[in-house]
Structures are given as C-alpha cells and as structure tokens.
Amino acid sequence: xxxxxxxxxxxxxxxxxxxxxxxxxxxxxxxxxxxxxxxxxxxxxxxxxxxxxxxxxxxxxxxxxxxxxxxxxxxxxxxxxxxxxxxxxxxxxxxxxxxxxxxxxxxxxxxxxxxxxxxxxxxxxxxxxxxxxxxxxxxxxxxxxxxxxxxxxxxxxxxxxxxxxxxxxxxxxxxxxxxxxxxxxxxxxxxxxxxxxxxxxxxxxxxxxxxxxxxxxxxxxxxxxx
Amino acid sequence: xxxxxxxxxxxxxxxxxxxxxxxxxxxxxxxxxxxxxxxxxxxxxxxxxxxxxxxxxxxxxxxxxxxxxxxxxxxxxxxxxxxxxxxxxxxxxxxxxxxxxxxxxxxxxxxxxxxxxxxxxxxxxxxxxxxxxxxxxxxxxxxxxxxxxxxxxxxxxxxxxxxxxxxxxxxxxxxxxxxxxxxxxxxxxxxxxxxxxxxxxxxxxxxxxxxxxxxxxxxxxxxxxxxxxxxxxxxxxxxxxxxxxxxxxxxxxxxxxxxxxxxxxxxxxxxxxxxxxxxxxxxxxxxxxxxxxxxxxxxxxxxxxxxxxxxxxxxxxxxxxxxxxxxxxxxxxxxxxxxxxxxxxxxxxxxxxxxxxxxxxxxxxxxxxxxxxxxxxxxxxxxxxxxxxxxxxxxxxxxxxxxxxxxxxxxxxxxxxxxxxxxxxxxxxxxxxxxxxxxxxxxxxxxxxxxxxxxxxxxxxxxxxxxxxxxxxxxxxxxx
Numbered sequence: 001x002x003x004x005x006x007x008x009x010x011x012x013x014x015x016x017x018x019x020x021x022x023x024x025x026x027x028x029x030x031x032x033x034x035x036x037x038x039x040x041x042x043x044x045x046x047x048x049x050x051x052x053x054x055x056x057x058x059x060x061x062x063x064x065x066x067x068x069x070x071x072x073x074x075x076x077x078x079x080x081x082x083x084x085x086x087x088x089x090x091x092x093x094x095x096x097x098x099x100x101x102x103x104x105x106x107x108x109x110x111x112x113x114x115x116x117x118x119x120x121x122x123x124x125x126x127x128x129x130x131x132x133x134x135x136x137x138x139x140x141x142x143x144x145x146x147x148x149x150x151x152x153x154x155x156x157x158x159x160x161x162x163x164x165x166x167x168x169x170x171x172x173x174x175x176x177x178x179x180x181x182x183x184x185x186x187x188x189x190x191x192x193x194x195x196x197x198x199x200x201x202x203x204x205x206x207x208x209x210x211x212x213x214x215x216x217x218x219x220x221x222x223x224x225x226x
Numbered sequence: 227x228x229x230x231x232x233x234x235x236x237x238x239x240x241x242x243x244x245x246x247x248x249x250x251x252x253x254x255x256x257x258x259x260x261x262x263x264x265x266x267x268x269x270x271x272x273x274x275x276x277x278x279x280x281x282x283x284x285x286x287x288x289x290x291x292x293x294x295x296x297x298x299x300x301x302x303x304x305x306x307x308x309x310x311x312x313x314x315x316x317x318x319x320x321x322x323x324x325x326x327x328x329x330x331x332x333x334x335x336x337x338x339x340x341x342x343x344x345x346x347x348x349x350x351x352x353x354x355x356x357x358x359x360x361x362x363x364x365x366x367x368x369x370x371x372x373x374x375x376x377x378x379x380x381x382x383x384x385x386x387x388x389x390x391x392x393x394x395x396x397x398x399x400x401x402x403x404x405x406x407x408x409x410x411x412x413x414x415x416x417x418x419x420x421x422x423x424x425x426x427x428x429x430x431x432x433x434x435x436x437x438x439x440x441x442x443x444x445x446x447x448x449x450x451x452x453x454x455x456x457x458x459x460x461x462x463x464x465x466x467x468x469x470x471x472x473x474x475x476x477x478x479x480x481x482x483x484x485x486x487x488x489x490x491x492x493x494x495x496x497x498x499x500x501x502x503x504x505x506x507x508x509x510x511x512x513x514x515x516x517x518x519x520x521x522x523x524x525x526x527x528x529x530x531x532x533x534x535x536x537x538x539x540x541x542x543x544x545x546x547x548x549x550x551x552x553x554x555x556x557x558x559x560x561x562x563x564x565x566x567x568x569x570x571x572x573x574x575x576x577x578x579x580x581x582x583x584x585x586x587x588x589x590x591x592x593x594x595x596x597x598x599x600x601x602x603x604x605x606x607x608x609x610x611x612x613x614x615x616x617x618x619x620x621x622x623x624x625x626x627x628x629x630x631x632x633x634x635x636x637x638x639x640x641x642x643x644x645x646x647x648x649x650x651x652x653x654x655x656x657x658x659x660x661x662x663x664x665x666x667x668x669x670x671x672x673x674x675x676x677x678x679x680x681x682x683x684x685x686x687x688x689x690x691x692x693x694x695x696x697x698x699x700x701x702x703x704x705x706x
Contacts, residue, residue: 114590116626136629140594143633147597178594179688180629180644 013128016057017041018048018074019090020067024113028061031117036124044068049077056082058128062107064091064098071098072105079106088127096141104209109133131198132205139177142166142208166204173200298496299354308348339481346485349413350493352500364412374408524548527585547581572639573598575609576632579616583628589620590627597634599695604673605639608693611669611677615643615689623647623687638694646686652679666691 015036019025020043029038039055042048045068052060052074060078062071075087087107089099092114099110108127111120112135123133134142146166166174169190176186183201187194301312311329315322333340349361364370381404527548534540554568569575573595580593601609612630619628625647632641670677670691681687 112592114592114627136592136594136631140596140631143596175631175633178596178633179631179642180592180627180646 012037013058013124014039014055015124016048016052016055016060018043018052018060018066018071019063020044020065021063024063028120032121032124035117035121045073048074052078052085053081057085059124060085060087061124062087062089062102064089064102064110071102071107075102075105075107086127086130088123088133096144099138099141100145100208103138103205106209108205109135110138111135112137126198132201134174134177134201134204136178136180139174142204143171143174143178145208166207170200170204173197174204177201298351300348300351301354308344309353310344310347310351313351313354342481343485346489350489360413367412370412373411377408377411378404524552569601569609571598571600572605572609572632572634575601575606576612576630576641579609579613580630582613583616583620587617587620589625591616591620591630592627593630593632595632595634599634599639602696604675604693604696607669607673608639608641608675608691611666611675611691612641612643614666614669615691619643619645619647619687619689623649625686634695636695638692640693641691642688643691644686644688649681649683649685649687651683652681 013036015032015038017025017028017038018041019028022043025041025043029041032038036059039057040051042051043066045066048060048062048066060074062074064071066074071087071089078085078087087102089102089107089110090113091099091110092112103110108130109123109132111123111133115123115135126133143166172190173186176189177183181189183194183197187197190197298317299313300309301316311325312322314320315325318325329340329344333344349364350359352359352362358366527544531541531544534544569578576593576595580591583589583591599605612632616628616630619625623645625645627645629642629644631644632639666689667677669675670693673693675691675693678690678692679687680690
C-alpha cells in the first residue's frame with residue numbers, strides 16, 4: 001500500500017464510516033460520493049470492529065464518541081489484526097483528552113465535523129497516503145498538551161527525552177495550523193515545502209503516540225478536573 | 227429703551243433697533259425697507275417659508291436650495307469662522323456665500339455691531355451634533371464660574387488699590403479687562419475641541435511658525451511684549467480721562483442687555499424645541515436599542531431553536547442560555563453581548579465569542595485555545611476587540627468559516643482571527659472597515675497591546691492581537 005501513488009487520478013481510497021448519527025453518515029456519503037469508495041458503515045463499537053475486519057478499508061472515518069465506548073477502542077481492536085487500516089478521527093466537539101486518547105491509540109489525524117467536503121476528501125487522501133492530518137483544534141490540543149516545558153530535573157528519567165517535547169519548528173507549524181492555515185499556507189509562511197510541513201506534522205504525531213511523558217497524562221487529568 | 231440707547235451711544239441704539247427688527251421681524255418688515263431686504267434672513271430661524279413668501283411679494287428673487295428642518299445649528303464642517311453662516315444657510319436653504327456677504331455687509335454697515343451679534347450667535351447657537359451651546363455650558367460650568375469669580379475679585383481688589391493710589395486710567399481699563407478675561411476663560415473651558423483649535427490658531431499666530439518649542443516660546447513672549455508696549459503707547463498717546471473711557475463702555479453694556487432682551491424669547495423657544503426634540507429622540511433611541519438587543523439575543527435564539535428542533539439537548543441548552551442572558555439583562559442590567567462578568571478566563575471568553583458569532587451571524591467559528599489564564603481588564607479589552615474582528619469577518623468576509631486562535635504564553639496572550647474570504651487592501655481601506663479597524667486598534671493601543679492586520683484582496687484576512695500580561699496576573703498564575 002505504501003507504494004500506491006497518491007496523486008489526483010489515483011485509485012479511490014476505500015472508506016469505512018463509523019458514526020452513531022445516521023443523518024451524519026448519509027450526509028458524508030453524499031458529500032464524498034464519486035471521490036471515495038464507501039465500503040461500509042457502522043453505528044457502534046462492536047459492529048464496527050467486526051465489519052472493518054471484513055472489508056479491510058484504507059481509511060476509517062471514526063467518530064470520537066460512540067454509544068458502546070470511545071473511538072479508541074475501535075482503533076485498538078482493529079490495529080492488532082489489521083495494522084494497515086488507517087483511522088481519521090472525527091467529532092463535532094469533544095473533550096480534548098478523548099481526542100488525544102484516540103490519536104494515542106493510533107488514529108492518523110483528527111478533524112471536526114464542520115469540515116467541508118473538499119477538505120474531508122483531501123484529509124482522507126492524506127491519511128490513506130500515510131500522512132498525518134491535523135485540524136486547527138487538534139493542533140491546539142497538542143500545543144496545550146506539550147505546553148509546559150519538562151522540568152530539567154525530573155524525578156524519573158524518561159525513556160526518550162526527544163519524544164517529550166516539540167522542536168521550535170514543530171511548534172511554529174502547529175501554531176499556524178491552529179490559526180487556520182492549510183499545509184500549503186504554512187509552507188509558504190515558513191518558506192519550506194509542503195513535504196517538510198507534512199514531515200513535521202508526522203513527527204509531532206509520532207511524539208504524541210509514543211511519548212511516555214507524564215505531562216501528557218497529567219495534562220489530561222487536569223483537563224478532566226476543570 | 228431706544229431713547230435711552232440714544233443717550234448712551236447713538237450708533238449702538240440704531241443697531242439695536244435694526245437687530246430687534248431683524249429678529250422680531252414679523253411686524254416690522256415694512257418699517258425696515260431702508261435696510262437690505264434680504265438681511266432679516268440672517269437672523270431668522272423660525273419661519274423660512276413665511277420669509278420666502280414675503281420676499282417674493284417684495285419682488286426679491288433669491289436662489290434657494292432645500293431648507294432643512296429641525297432646530298438651528300452651527301455647521302462646524304465647512305465653516306469659515308464659527309459656522310453661524312453655514313448653519314443659517316443649511317437651515318434656510320440659501321447659499322452660504324450669500325449669507326456670509328449679508329453678515330459682512332451688516333457688520334460694516336453697523337460699524338462693528340454686526341460682528342458682536344455674530345459672536346453672540348456663536349455663543350448661543352449649539353454646534354451640529356451638540357445639544358448645548360457654549361453659552362449654556364459656560365453657565366453650567368461651576369468650576370469655570372468659580373474661576374471667573376476669583377478673577378473678578380482679584381481685579382476688583384486691584385481696582386480698589388488703584389483708586390486708593392488715585393490711578394484713574396487703571397480703573398477705566400479694569401471693567402473691559404474683567405469682561406474680556408472672564409468671558410475668554412469661560413469660552414475657553416466650554417468650547418468644543420474642534421473650535422478650540424480654530425480659536426488657538428486665531429489667538430496664537432506663532433503656534434505653527436517656530437520650528438522648535440523653545441524658539442516658539444521666545445517668539446510668543448516677544449509678541450506679547452510688543453503688544454503690551456503698543457497698548458501702553460496708545461494709552462499714553464490718547465491720554466484719556468476715566469469718564470471718557472467709561473461712556474462707550476456703558477454703551478457696550480447696554481448693548482449686551484438689549485441683545486439679551488431682544489433675543490431672549492427667541493432663544494427660549496429654541497431651547498424648548500430642543501428639549502421636546504431631545505426627549506422624543508431619546509425615546510426613539512431607547513426603543514431602537516431594545517429592539518436591537520431583543521433581535522440579537524431572543525429572536526436569534528428562537529430562530530436557532532426552530533432550526534434545531536430535532537436536537538432536544540441543544541434546544542434545552544439554547545433556551546437555558548437565552549434565559550440566563552435575559553435575566554442578567556433585566557435584573558442585573560448587564561446588556562447582552564458584553565463579555566464582562568460572563569467569562570472568567572480567556573478560554574471561556576473565546577468560547578463565548580464563538581457561540582455568539584455562530585448564533586448571531588450564522589457563521590461557523592473554528593475556535594482553538596492553547597493554555598488559559600484569568601481575565602483582567604487588559605485581556606477583556608483584547609477579547610472585546612477580538613469579538614469585533616470576528617463579527618467583522620462574519621459579516622464582510624464572505625468566507626465559509628472564521629478561525630479564532632488564542633494562545634496564553636507566560637508573558638503575553640496572542641489571538642488571531644482569520645478568514646479565507648474576500649480580503650481587502652490594508653493600504654486602501656473601505657470606510658466601513660476602517661471604523662472597525664480603528665476601534666480594534668484603539669482598544670488595543672489604550673491597553674498597551676499591538677495589532678497586526680494581514681490581508682490582500684481575494685486572499686482573506688488575518689488580524690493578530692497581542693497583549694502583554696500584567697505582572698500581577700503572572701504572579702497569581704505562578705503561585706496557583
């Protein structure tokens with residue numbers, strides 16, 4: 001799958017929808033018609049896990065909140081059997097810790113449901129190609145989660161200190177995304193290529209998923225309290 | 227009255243008679259035929275249509291535009307001196323030039339009395355957009371009146387000392403000095419700023435000439451010294467006795483009294499008209515304001531509820547929010563739309579802006595906040611500015627979505643409002659956007675914040691606001 005061309009005119013990505021709102025599913029269906037192949041849809045965790053295993057889609061559009069549990073359960077269950085399936089999280093407006101949980105479980109990106117059809121297709125293509133997709137909101141969450149600089153003399157040594165903080169450039173990229181810039185606009189603003197922007201975002205995603213940094217857990221706990 | 231005036235000063239008396247006729251001309255046009263026929267219009271503010279008819283009857287044809295309704299106001303815009311002529315021109319519909327010419331001719335024909343009438347009119351007629359004249363304000367200005375009383379008492383003291391020393395010429399000078407000094411002080415304190423600048427330009431001709439303040443001060447002192455020497459020389463040259471100086475002074479005083487008597491009732495009527503009109507306008511304004519508020523809150527919410535009737539949870543939420551807002555408006559006198567008291571932190575306030583703009587303008591707002599801190603006055607001002615910018619983007623940009631990003635950093639808070647709408651050229655701003663940019667700019671500048679505007683036609687707009695955080699706020703955050 002990694003050698004599959006991603007340019008326009010390539011094979012349509014096969015997409016699976018998981019959302020408990022039938023209205024939303026049909027809306028997305030009609031918006032994406034012709035741009036992607038919708039291979040199936042599900043309204044809850046258990047049927048989603050089962051059907052995704054059967055259909056083996058390229059990308060799963062996954063609602064963060066589902067009646068039978070969080071979206072992260074779906075990601076975790078599918079990832080073990082089908083590591084190639086990629087997840088793009090989607091929600092109307094959710095608590096940041098839930099969004100971060102889905103990302104940490106393995107989703108390649110997060111967008112809000114207010115996204116336009118064109119942008120959603122673009123996001124699906126990016127995720128299918130192995131890139132990360134950051135909506136402004138996710139960029140904000142990530143900046144927030146990494147905001148507190150780690151104390152120099154932490155009580156316990158981390159597994160990999162590099163994973164625990166963002167570089168200045170990564171912060172700049174995330175800030176611009178949070179301000180509503182597209183990757184292309186970020187690239188123009190920072191005088192770098194779109195590819196470089198993508199690699200920065202992927203690197204942030206990797207850090208987010210692999211960091212054992214206790215600030216991340218503490219941040220989530222604090223957010224839950226307030 | 228006229229006989230008395232004749233004794234005090236012949237010139238003045240004739241002028242008063244003429245002035246009275248002009249202002250009460252309803253009965254005295256026929257007596258007045260020796261004067262230029264159009265002259266009464268310089269003073270007339272009450273019955274322009276009647277005048278036009280009379281003038282037509284007299285065979286005078288004056289080109290005339292549409293007359294405005296409403297009370298007489300001085301026109302500051304397009305004024306030459308005090309705007310009296312421009313105001314009369316606007317009220318009656320005659321050309322400004324004609325009115326000006328009439329005033330000048332009148333002033334020359336009455337050997338200066340017309341000028342005095344002009345000054346009195348300037349003092350008594352309110353400027354456009356203002357409800358009170360300089361005269362009314364001066365009378366209400368308690369501190370100014372106190373100052374005037376103080377100046378008067380000092381001068382009276384000087385007068386007593388002077389008379390004890392038997393220096394008669396000082397006595398003769400003191401009364402005009404008192405009148406001029408007190409009058410100037412009161413006018414200076416109560417004239418509108420724009421007119422003060424004009425006055426300053428007239429009284430201080432060297433104000434703009436000198437390159438440096440030091441040189442200017444020197445020039446000014448030189449000028450004052452020269453004038454003082456000139457006055458002294460004239461005084462010595464004429465060598466007047468006290469009684470000779472006092473006689474014209476009595477004439478002046480009488481003139482002022484006569485003018486007050488003559489113009490008083492007319493003036494009172496204008497005042498009464500003003501009061502009635504103001505009350506009506508206040509009522510209309512209040513109504514309009516309530517209508518706007520109800521529209522912005524209640525009607526918008528009702529529309530929203532109708533659109534989301536299927537979502538019970540959201541309908542309940544909308545209704546509850548609206549109820550809260552209405553209650554705080556009706557019972558706590560907190561108008562809808564004010565951020566103060568409704569949000570405690572930056573994140574709350576950003577969410578509030580998002581909700582309000584989405585509800586009121588139907589524009590989706592993508593709001594992202596990084597970090598958080600409590601609001602203080604500076605940050606409140608910044609968020610009000612951000613709201614203006616967001617509302618502006620919602621109204622004008624034509625974009626699908628507005629992005630709102632706030633980041634709280636240790637030393638500052640920054641906020642970006644971005645849209646991918648039609649944008650504009652910041653160097654060539656349309657008037658409707660300029661006002662807002664200025665209100666955003668002014669709000670931020672007052673609190674020590676900065677504003678950056680990035681936009682180009684067709685490329686959307688991004689307004690960046692940055693406000694330094696106060697030391698106290700940072701401290702409280704650190705200890706928290």
